[in-house]
Every structure is written in structure tokens, then in C-alpha cells.
Amino acid sequence: MEPNDHYLERRAILGLLTSAVVITLATGVRAEPKPTMKVSKTPGYTCCATWVEYLRANGFTVTVTEASDLREVKARVGVPKELSSCHTGEISGYVVEGHVPAHAALTASTTCRTSTTTTGPLTKAA
Secondary structure (H helix, E strand, C coil): CCCHHHHHHHHHHHHHCCCCHHHHHHHHCCCCCCCEEEEEEEEHHHHHHHHHHHHHHCCCEEEEEEEECCCHHHHHCCCCHHHCCEEEECCCCCCCCCCCCCCHHHHHHHHCHHHHHHHHCEEECC
16 A cells, blocks of 8 residues: 555545535534423522532523422422422423433423333323
């Protein structure tokens, strides 16, 4: 192989990669934005703030409301007392109670009706 052959191979590969990027950008192929989650949480609980930051790090837009008594929120969305935690999320008509993984919250909000995870329930709002 001649020394210039490697140069030509690299140029061809770079050209193909550049073409793929241009085509992707031109056709508008991009990641779907995640829905916004509204989180009602108990003030002062660090686990709630940590969960909100975790959701944001996973691409969610999160709005937060602090309430010293979440019973009204939980009653409005239908969270049973035995499943209650220190924060409640609402996303696309679903309720996310507790430390539910981001992928599970996204899946539930887009594809299923009721699901329970090992860390909290996902239910359709009442």
C-alpha cells in the first residue's frame, strides 16, 4: 500500500461521516423532547430535590411546587395513603409517586395505563 492510500481512505470515511451528519440535520431527525413533569414535594427533604435533579439530568423539564401538606395533592390525583411518599409527580395525565426511574416515568406517560415499580407506583390520574 502506498502512503497516500491511507490518506484517501481517511478522506473517504470522513466524507461519508460528514454526509451522514448533513443528511440527519437536513431531515430533522432528532430526539423527541420528553414531556414536562410537575412535582409537588415536601420542603426540606433532600431526596425530593435529588430526584428532581435526576429527572432533569435525564432530559425532563420539571416544575416544582413545595407544600408542607401534600394530602390535598394526593387526594386530587388519587394516590392511596398506603402508597404515599414525600413527593408526587404528574406527567401527561399520569401520577408518579416516589423514586420512580426516569425511563419508567417516560414509558408510563407514553404507553401504559397502570404500572408498579419496585420503588413506587405509576398510575393514571383519577
